[in-house]
Amino acid sequence: MEEIYQEYIIELYKNPRNYGEIPDSERAEVSNPTCGDRITLFLKIRDGIVQNAKFTGHGCAISQASASLFTGFIRGKSLEELSGVGKEDVLSLLRIDLSRNPTRMRCALLPLDALKKLLKDVLP
Amino acid sequence: MMWRKGAMPPTWREKMLDAKKIRKDFPVFDTGIIYLDSAATSQKPRQVIEAVSNFYKTKNSNVARGLYRIAEEATMAYESVRKKAASFINAREAGEIIFTRNTTEGANLVMRGWGEKNMGKGGKVATTMLEHHTNFVPWQVLAKRKGAEFAVAEITDEGLLDEADLEQKIRGASLVAVSAASNVLGTMPDTKKICRIAHDNGALCFVDAAQYAPSIPVNVKEMGCDFLAFSGHKMLAPFGAGVLYGRHDILEDMDPLLYGSEMIREVHPDHSEWAEIPHKFEAGTPAVDAVVGLGAAMDYLSSAGLENIRNHEMELVKLMLERLSEIKGLEILGPEDPGRRGALVAFTVEGVHPHDISAMLSEDNVCVRSGHHCAMPLHTRLGVAASTRASVYLYNTKEDIDALAESLHKVEKLFK
Numbered sequence: 001m002e003e004i005y006q007e008y009i010i011e012l013y014k015n016p017r018n019y020g021e022i023p024d025s026e027r028a029e030v031s032n033p034t035c036g037d038r039i040t041l042f043l044k045i046r047d048g049i050v051q052n053a054k055f056t057g058h059g060c061a062i063s064q065a066s067a068s069l070f071t072g073f074i075r076g077k078s079l080e081e082l083s084g085v086g087k088e089d090v091l092s093l094l095r096i097d098l099s100r101n102p103t104r105m106r107c108a109l110l111p112l113d114a115l116k117k118l119l120k121d122v123l124p
Numbered sequence: 125m126m127w128r129k130g131a132m133p134p135t136w137r138e139k140m141l142d143a144k145k146i147r148k149d150f151p152v153f154d155t156g157i158i159y160l161d162s163a164a165t166s167q168k169p170r171q172v173i174e175a176v177s178n179f180y181k182t183k184n185s186n187v188a189r190g191l192y193r194i195a196e197e198a199t200m201a202y203e204s205v206r207k208k209a210a211s212f213i214n215a216r217e218a219g220e221i222i223f224t225r226n227t228t229e230g231a232n233l234v235m236r237g238w239g240e241k242n243m244g245k246g247g248k249v250a251t252t253m254l255e256h257h258t259n260f261v262p263w264q265v266l267a268k269r270k271g272a273e274f275a276v277a278e279i280t281d282e283g284l285l286d287e288a289d290l291e292q293k294i295r296g297a298s299l300v301a302v303s304a305a306s307n308v309l310g311t312m313p314d315t316k317k318i319c320r321i322a323h324d325n326g327a328l329c330f331v332d333a334a335q336y337a338p339s340i341p342v343n344v345k346e347m348g349c350d351f352l353a354f355s356g357h358k359m360l361a362p363f364g365a366g367v368l369y370g371r372h373d374i375l376e377d378m379d380p381l382l383y384g385s386e387m388i389r390e391v392h393p394d395h396s397e398w399a400e401i402p403h404k405f406e407a408g409t410p411a412v413d414a415v416v417g418l419g420a421a422m423d424y425l426s427s428a429g430l431e432n433i434r435n436h437e438m439e440l441v442k443l444m445l446e447r448l449s450e451i452k453g454l455e456i457l458g459p460e461d462p463g464r465r466g467a468l469v470a471f472t473v474e475g476v477h478p479h480d481i482s483a484m485l486s487e488d489n490v491c492v493r494s495g496h497h498c499a500m501p502l503h504t505r506l507g508v509a510a511s512t513r514a515s516v517y518l519y520n521t522k523e524d525i526d527a528l529a530e531s532l533h534k535v536e537k538l539f540k
């Protein structure tokens with residue numbers, strides 16, 4: 001239990017960072033059909049740079065903590081940098097080992113799914 | 125049958141189930157798991173595993189084809205399970221038992237074989253908000269295809285079926301689909317009464333007994349249902365063998381689901397004739413091994429006594445309801461009375477996502493299920509995205525419930 005449910009994960013679940021909508025922004029919503037988790041990612045992009053990143057939605061501790069950390073991580077990055085962001089980046093943000101939990105891995109990667117969906121709409 | 129009232133010696137009937145002894149028959153418990161997910165699939169006893177393995181070692185051959193000795197033995201073994209299944213649910217004859225893969229296939233067989241033929245534009249199917257997707261989606265699709273009405277009866281806030289609403293929805297319907305026990309709330313609708321109301325309105329009744337048949341005696345004649353389906357894998361049998369019961373005269377008139385081998389009487393270049401029931405519904409080589417295992421599973425259940433199993437489950441559910449009420453913020457879904465629910469309890473804990481609950485319980489080797497349990501309309505009606513479900517069967521003990529409660533206390537502490 002300790003391995004995945006680190007204190008900082010639970011803390012982020014109870015008090016998420018970067019939670020909320022950004023008016024007038026790019027957005028993408030994704031969901032995980034096995035548990036009903038749902039996340040909407042909001043990005044304010046100016047001159048190809050992410051000025052602000054936030055999220056809303058509900059889900060398990062892993063997906064919520066991941067979204068909190070991930071929105072912080074992508075803030076200030078260029079669209080070009082964002083298209084190179086992948087699974088390893090999310091996992092190193094979370095600092096937990098999910099290699100033997102394929103179902104939980106999907107929760108952790110939900111914010112990344114949202115980013116990919118959003119980029120598909122934004123990038124030419 | 126052994127378990128039917130009066131047929132069992134009184135001394136045996138009075139005996140309570142010895143779950144500790146029963147557990148020894150289930151090799152999987154050597155792994156140390158605390159298994160509280162039998163509503164998803166049951167564990168399998170040695171007797172069933174050995175029946176399957178003995179079939180392969182001594183009788184393996186295709187059924188209803190070969191004329192050599194082991195082929196005849198395989199056919200007899202397969203058909204003897206059909207007879208066993210018929211008496212297990214008190215059908216009139218073995219011909220009313222169709223082997224399927226599972227409950228879902230049973231529902232689809234009725235949807236295609238009966239529904240496609242008999243449901244017309246302006247027709248109506250009635251079901252309930254309690255249903256598993258298996259007893260919901262096929263009828264929704266049928267209604268859409270046929271331009272028929274799809275009516276869903278409400279549940280009460282307590283989680284019971286709103287019988288008055290169902291009665292209303294049954295009016296004008298030609299098919300009523302209801303489960304004998306809900307896989308989320310545990311609610312057990314009065315299927316006998318519903319079948320009577322259906323018939324009074326000229327409708328047929330399909331009963332989903334997936335969560336009911338594993339531990340409560342089914343009597344299709346007394347219930348009066350026209351169709352009833354269940355899955356072997358939820359009642360000690362291997363994956364791949366289920367049963368669809370259908371009333372003889374209705375089956376006679378129904379179309380097959382699949383066409384090809386095993387289901388024909390004669391094939392000519394310009395037309396074909398179907399085999400008699402139930403064979404016309406069993407196209408292709410069946411899962412003979414799984415059916416043989418289902419026979420061994422029914423023997424096992426009969427000798428333990430379904431009434432004893434049901435009593436044992438109710439005792440554990442009662443204890444579970446008590447222990448769960450200790451957890452802060454925990455809300456139980458469905459009726460509080462163990463006598464009115466099947467062998468499961470679904471719940472939510474305020475501030476903790478069901479996924480996190482089952483993942484944390486897993487760290488203590490406690491296996492429970494989280495999600496919408498294939499009942500999205502029901503969860504929407506309850507206003508929750510997902511829930512956690514713990515279910516028990518004949519091999520569970522009070523210690524398992526203690527382990528569940530202790531593990532939940534840890535969750536409570538961690539998320540405080």
Ligand SMILES: Cc1ncc(COP(=O)(O)O)c(C=O)c1O
Nearest residue numbers: 226227228256258307334335355
């Ligand atoms: C009430 C109910 N109906 C139908 C099913 C579907 O069973 P199967 O997946 O074996 O077809 C289940 C089990 O998942 C169930 O609980």
